[in-house]
Amino acid sequence: MVKKRENEGKKKKSVMAWKRGAWSAEEDRKLVEYVTAHGDKKWRTLAAKAGLDRCGKSCRLRWLNYLRPGIKRGNMSEEEEDLIIRLHNLLGNRWALIAGRLPGRTDNEIKNHWNTHLSKRSLTIQDLNAKMNQKLESSSGVASPSPALASDALPVLHLTADGSELNVGQPFDFTLNWNATVNEFEAEGYGFADHEELFRGGSSVDAHRHHLPLQLDELSEFIDCEEYYFLS
DNA sequence: AAACTACGCAACCGCTTAGTA
DNA sequence: GTACTAAGCGGTTGCGTAGTT
Structure with a gap:
């Protein structure tokens, strides 16, 4: 567990100093290049080594939800939606577990899709x-x-x-x-x-x-x- | 065309868990 | 057992944009 207050003084860069918000194409390129060459571990150091002014957590999220190979983007098929509803009925909000049953889909995407589309439908x-x-x-x-x-x-x-x-x-x-x-x-x-x-x-x-x-x-x-x- | 609203989604935050020294 | 880091997860936020008035 990170003891935030205890560690605050140890941080080399304050949280506010990291770049935030939408990623540019250039940042994406740097991240993809670095991860492809060196792997996706040690995100904190990886961010610096890749020349990114982002915190490791942000880099990890960007890679996992958007840049990594095999990510399926775009419209959910009827079958996928059907499966999400059934799995949600079984597992509840365990998005990562549900995502594990839908290759190419991320937990974030499924969670978003559920909250914006599927939860409004009262399909049993x-x-x-x-x-x-x-x-x-x-x-x-x-x-x-x-x-x-x-x-x-x-x-x-x-x-x-x-x-x-x-x-x-x-x-x-x-x-x-x-x-x-x-x-x-x-x-x-x-x-x-x-x-x-x-x-x-x-x-x-x-x-x-x-x-x-x-x-x-x-x-x-x-x-x-x-x-x-x-x-x- | 401008202003407003609603929606979708990327990104962030806080917390937990796992691993390690 | 303790302290710490890294990674993972789910909830939430806020921005961009399409649709509506």
């Missing part, structure tokens, strides 16, 4: 699933869930792709995917108990064992990619 998980079912039905021509299968109010549809090793025509169970995700979160220190109230509320554990329709290529996207999709 049920709404999202209904929307997804509708979309998939219209694109695949699959019939609506049969009353028998949906007797327990589960949204059950069928895979429609052919030549599949996934038993075409059989409902695909997302339980495994869900369990893997839960295990991963637990490994990251988020215990199941942490989410018990959430599960009891809008998105129960059981709700994630439901079946949903997916074209095979769509399904493989969900399975193969680093991110996970919570379907209920």
Whole structure:
């Protein structure tokens, strides 16, 4: 922990002396050049060595949220928004954790997007699933869930792709995917108990064992990619 | 065209956590 | 165990700009 008052006298440069505000293209260039050549550690010294009149914290933030390779910028896709809503429902305001499931998106961007767009929508998980079912039905021509299968109010549809090793025509169970995700979160220190109230509320554990329709290529996207999709 | 308002997003701040001497 | 630094995180602020009057 930094003891601010104790350390104030030790600071070589007062906080007010660092340049603040928007970054110029020249500053970006210097930072990218230096980090590319020397790595992104020791931000305080890095800032000085890169010839930047910025505090290390500011440099780190600029790199992580804007300059580092792989940053995806621009409009969020519907799928990304859907995933954010589901993850937020599960994890709350743990933006870094949510960002970890959306490659290329930063916690800051997701937080901003949530606060400016998504939080204003009163979409529930049920709404999202209904929307997804509708979309998939219209694109695949699959019939609506049969009353028998949906007797327990589960949204059950069928895979429609052919030549599949996934038993075409059989409902695909997302339980495994869900369990893997839960295990991963637990490994990251988020215990199941942490989410018990959430599960009891809008998105129960059981709700994630439901079946949903997916074209095979769509399904493989969900399975193969680093991110996970919570379907209920 | 000017003034005002609302919105989006980059950046900052304060705090916590992890690592190290 | 203590003191300190570095890094990470979430909440908040404030500027730029698009939209409206």
